[in-house]
Amino acid sequence: QPLNRLMSRVFTSASDDTLCHLVSMARERLVIVAPGLSKQLATAIAGRIAHDGGPPVLAVIVDIDPEVCRLGYGEIEAIDIVRAALATKGSSLQTQVGVRIGLIVADEEILVYSPTPPLIEAGSTSDNTPNAIRITKAAAIDIASACGAGPELEVLVNQELGLDFVDDRKL
Secondary structure, eight states: OOHHHHTTSSEEOOOHHHHHHHHHHOSSEEEEEESOOOHHHHHHHHHHHHHHOOOSEEEEEEOOOHHHHHHTSOOHHHHHHHHHHHHHTTOOOEEOTTOOOEEEEETTEEEEEOOOOTTTSOOOOSTTSOOEEEEOTTHHHHHHHHTTOSOHHHHHHHOOSOOSOOOTTTO
8 A cells, every 4th residue: 555545543553654755855854763674764764864874863772682583573684784874873772671662753744653564474464453653743633533433423523443343143
């Protein structure tokens, strides 16, 4: 699906393409927190730093435990790529032991996602299988509406999750 469609939804997909898009669009700040990074995402970060130095506020935080790569949450080459790129900017890669949530802050866009290790399952790329929530300034209203809570007309137009109900047959 086109990135602009995915990035207009509250519940969305955090594919490498989506994450790289956020890296490319950040102008003021870029914060990335994840268990590990794919080579594609690391290359996008490094490319952004090489192109224009990246945003003035830039932080990349990962778990450097070898288990991260063994589980498939990231690639060791990605760590080397990002470390080298951050060093050219006078920055360092940061670490957080045990982090298993994904977060990207790109200016006023925030994407919180569930990283998917490719060794276990293919990453989400569809509105029907969201693994992320997009948070903006109007986040509370958007999230409630996307979950079906809000004025009736708004719910009919904006609900993204919970469109099906559990009945006895399904249960």
